[in-house]
Amino acid sequence: MEAYRRDESHLQGPLPLAIVKPRGPQALRELVRRAQTDGFALVPRGAGTGKAGGCVPTERSVVVDLNEWPGEILISRPDMTLKAPSSALLKDVKAAASAHGLFYPPDPNSWDQCAFGGSLATNAGGPGACKYGMTRHWVLAVEALMADGEIHTFGIPTVKNNAGPALAQLLVGSEGIFGIILGATVRLIPAPAECLTLLLPARDWHALLELPALLVSAGLLASAFEFWDPEVLELLRRFGPEEARRMPGQALALIEFDDPGCGSDAFLERVLDLLGPVSEELQSATDARQREALWAIRRQTSVILKERFPHKVSEDIVVPRSQVRAFFEGVETLGLPLVTYGHLGDGNLHVNFLHADAYPPADMEAHLLALFRLCLRLGGTLSGEHGIGLAKREAFLALSDPYQIEALRALKRALDPCAIFNPGKVI
Numbered sequence: 001m002e003a004y005r006r007d008e009s010h011l012q013g014p015l016p017l018a019i020v021k022p023r024g025p026q027a028l029r030e031l032v033r034r035a036q037t038d039g040f041a042l043v044p045r046g047a048g049t050g051k052a053g054g055c056v057p058t059e060r061s062v063v064v065d066l067n068e069w070p071g072e073i074l075i076s077r078p079d080m081t082l083k084a085p086s087s088a089l090l091k092d093v094k095a096a097a098s099a100h101g102l103f104y105p106p107d108p109n110s111w112d113q114c115a116f117g118g119s120l121a122t123n124a125g126g127p128g129a130c131k132y133g134m135t136r137h138w139v140l141a142v143e144a145l146m147a148d149g150e151i152h153t154f155g156i157p158t159v160k161n162n163a164g165p166a167l168a169q170l171l172v173g174s175e176g177i178f179g180i181i182l183g184a185t186v187r188l189i190p191a192p193a194e195c196l197t198l199l200l201p202a203r204d205w206h207a208l209l210e211l212p213a214l215l216v217s218a219g220l221l222a223s224a225f226e227f228w229d230p231e232v233l234e235l236l237r238r239f240g241p242e243e244a245r246r247m248p249g250q251a252l253a254l255i256e257f258d259d260p261g262c263g264s265d266a267f268l269e270r271v272l273d274l275l276g277p278v279s280e281e282l283q284s285a286t287d288a289r290q291r292e293a294l295w296a297i298r299r300q301t302s303v304i305l306k307e308r309f310p311h312k313v314s315e316d317i318v319v320p321r322s323q324v325r326a327f328f329e330g331v332e333t334l335g336l337p338l339v340t341y342g343h344l345g346d347g348n349l350h351v352n353f354l355h356a357d358a359y360p361p362a363d364m365e366a367h368l369l370a371l372f373r374l375c376l377r378l379g380g381t382l383s384g385e386h387g388i389g390l391a392k393r394e395a396f397l398a399l400s401d402p403y404q405i406e407a408l409r410a411l412k413r414a415l416d417p418c419a420i421f422n423p424g425k426v427i
């Protein structure tokens, strides 16, 4: 049971009362009945890769591990939809779409480890979100266990459905507080046929900050725009794998396009005209192996930093693309000791306080509140993708509009009157 006390955040909960791996509706019915009569909580869990402590047990919790929930991945080509159980791995969902020449875009950097159900419950997003949006933009219907002990389907497997407010969307990103997601139908699109991967070393890293908005203004929507600031890049060169040691520039961006024709010289020239002033050494990945090596470094960045700085505190704030420069100016004015990397293309930045243990806890808390207030002032918020869970609950409650918190609590009371589903998380 020890492994079930944690996820990929810094949090650790008490030992759960039990771990349950339901395999059918009867088990779920019984679980809900007993939770309501015996007064214990049901904490849903997918692969446990969450970074907000959402599946970490609290007092008197039973962890509901969805990995053995039955079902297979089904694709309807005429409807361009895919149906899968929560237990499927996101990588298998993406591969199934791809085997039919179709594309399911959500791509959290944990896509090769996380469960489909976990990605729905956290509304996961990744590098591709700057073009394709997050998980919620792809979900058509959700099957979930609700507080009456029954499985209900919210939504229908078609892109057009306007019969009342979208309850399926309420469950996406709900982090298990309204019910347990058992599966979903998502929409697919034709798989992009081409891909251009660029590595852009910048001499002056501040110049990078304007580029996502510049590209968009010129009518170019990158399918990924990732970056490493000078300090993170230097750490990767020193402590990263072999490929990372050769990464050029003062700061570095990894940019991808998947538009039709993006492999042509004309497209490259158009991009070069825009990016040229920032870097004369633009490189394009020559083959799939080189592209994969670059993405592997991006995916490992968090792990490499964690190995060197085990007490680091990391946040995944977001600001509108147009406010990225203002964000860094704000960080400088506030004197916040942080380094950044992440999804520059949509303003979702992974902010790391590497030496968090060098500060008294009250000072760290003040730093975090100052950071979150800055994001809110610029029109952003305190989590772009990881969610609230346990880790950000207090800050979320302190900084959100009280009316909206009360609205969420009223929904929680209506849908889960005995408060059995993941209590103490989010709100």
Ligand SMILES: Cc1cc2nc3c(=O)[nH]c(=O)nc-3n(C[C@H](O)[C@H](O)[C@H](O)COP(=O)(O)OP(=O)(O)OC[C@H]3O[C@@H](n4cnc5c(N)ncnc54)[C@H](O)[C@@H]3O)c2cc1C
Residues within 6 Å of the ligand: 007, 008, 043, 044, 045, 046, 047, 048, 049, 050, 051, 053, 054, 055, 066, 086, 107, 108, 109, 110, 113, 114, 115, 116, 117, 118, 119, 120, 121, 122, 123, 124, 125, 126, 127, 175, 176, 177, 179, 180, 181, 182, 299, 302, 385, 386, 389, 422
């Ligand atoms: C290396 C790494 C990189 C990551 N990169 C990204 C990224 O780019 N973008 C991103 O969004 N996230 C990222 N994450 C965070 C995490 O992987 C994602 O949020 C992922 O989608 C969580 O899936 P999971 O199956 O591991 O969920 P878990 O960690 O098991 O659970 C996460 C939350 O969802 C709830 N939950 C899980 N399954 C269900 C269910 N069936 N029904 C109801 N509630 C449920 C849990 O109670 C918990 O609140 C990353 C994590 C790691 C370790």
